Amino acid sequence: MITDPNYNFLSPAGREFVIAAARFGAVSPSSRVLILGCGCGAGAAVVAREFRCRIVAVETRRGLAEEARALCERNGVGHLVTVDVGNPFEAGYADAPFDLVVAEGGFLKSSVRKPFFDVIGQWLLPRAFAAFADIVYTTEQVPAAVSQVYGNPEKQTLSEDAYRELIKDATLELQYIGLSSPNNWDNYYGHLVKRESDTAGYFCSGAMKAAVNNEINTFYRMGCLKYVGYLTCICRKS
Numbered sequence: 653m654i655t656d657p658n659y660n661f662l663s664p665a666g667r668e669f670v671i672a673a674a675r676f677g678a679v680s681p682s683s684r685v686l687i688l689g690c691g692c693g694a695g696a697a698v699v700a701r702e703f704r705c706r707i708v709a710v711e712t713r714r715g716l717a718e719e720a721r722a723l724c725e726r727n728g729v730g731h732l733v734t735v736d737v738g739n740p741f742e743a744g745y746a747d748a749p750f751d752l753v754v755a756e757g758g759f760l761k762s763s764v765r766k767p768f769f770d771v772i773g774q775w776l777l778p779r780a781f782a783a784f785a786d787i788v789y790t791t792e793q794v795p796a797a798v799s800q801v802y803g804n805p806e807k808q809t810l811s812e813d814a815y816r817e818l819i820k821d822a823t824l825e826l827q828y829i830g831l832s833s834p835n836n837w838d839n840y841y842g843h844l845v846k847r848e849s850d851t852a853g854y855f856c857s858g859a860m861k862a863a864v865n866n867e868i869n870t871f872y873r874m875g876c877l878k879y880v881g882y883l884t885c886i887c888r889k890s
Contacts (some may be wrong), residue, residue, distance in 0.1 A: 659839035660689035660723075663714075663757020664832040664882040665785035666839065670754060671702065673783035675888045676827055677752035679703045686710070686775060688749045688768075693720025693733070698747055700729035706749075707733045710740045715854040720881050725726045726780025741767050749767035755784035757882065769822040776889045781811075782824060783886045785832075788812055790865050790881045792865040802871045812883055826886035832882035 659666065662793050679685060687723075690696050690709035700707050709724075711717040717737040721794040724733040736743060760768060772782050789805050790812070803809035812829070819826050842862050847855040854860070870876065 653835060653843045654809040654838045655835045656839045657842070659843045660692060661757070661840065661843070663785060664817045664836040664840040665789075666832065667694075667698055667759040668787055668836075668853075669783070669880045670671045670756070671779065671834070672828070672884075673752060673754050673886055674699050674705075676701055676783070676888075677781035679752055681703050681705055682750075684708070685750040686740075686753045687756060688754065689756045690735065691716050691758065693723040693735070694883055695754065696720060696733045696735075697729055697757050699789060700724065700732040704795065705751075708736060708738045708745075709733055710738075710743070714855060719853065723842055727813040737887050738830050743773065743858055746771070749775055749777045751777055751780050752841065753780075753782045754781075755786075757785045757787075760764060760784060760786045762803075763873060765810075765818065769818050772822060772824070772851070773889055778889065780889050781827070781886060782889070783884070785882060786810070786815070788815065788881055788883045789879060790831075791879050794879050795874060797870060798874055798876055801867050802876070802880055809880075812881075815819045815883060815885065819885065819887055823890045825890055826885065826887050827883075830884055833879060835872070836882070837877065841871065844868065 681704040685705055685707045687696050687709045690711045696707050696709040714737050717735050721735045724730045788811055794805050848861050850856045
């Protein structure tokens, strides 16, 4: 059931995730926050508006980065949010560590996970917080139709246990772990359906619209919540 018709996050993690991360991190107007995979800027705008802190929001897709800048301006927080376009691992963020680092849904692709957990400690101030969200498989038996959409269970899409191991190896202290609610999945896919009317920007291409349609149809036709969840984790630097 869609409970938030104005939902504009590009994952089921949503507003609750970024707000919870900021509260765990005791974010205040004097804090600096790094948001990776900021998408169209929903998380950056929410955190800046709620906590009046300084934010560096990173997006590798230029079209979405432009949307993020525009959204922050419309929300009156453009002066608080700097949107960087490009590879965060080449940006020198370790030179000025943050009070909170958030990896929004979609950032932790298989090629990025190891570099992220290798470097996250360098991007954080002592005892600062890190939060991330990603899709996981919640069962070992995953139908082929589901794995074709959400990724290979052994490599591309992990389990909660695998993420617990990554957190442990990165010497982070796990503070919270949970799954996004079914309503957030509905809100997320409801937002993607609305984006199919875009005539410009990241979602306007025929290939993107076809991929979105295929994912949504598979999710509801296969009852994918029997197999997948959206994991949200909040950790503290040891």
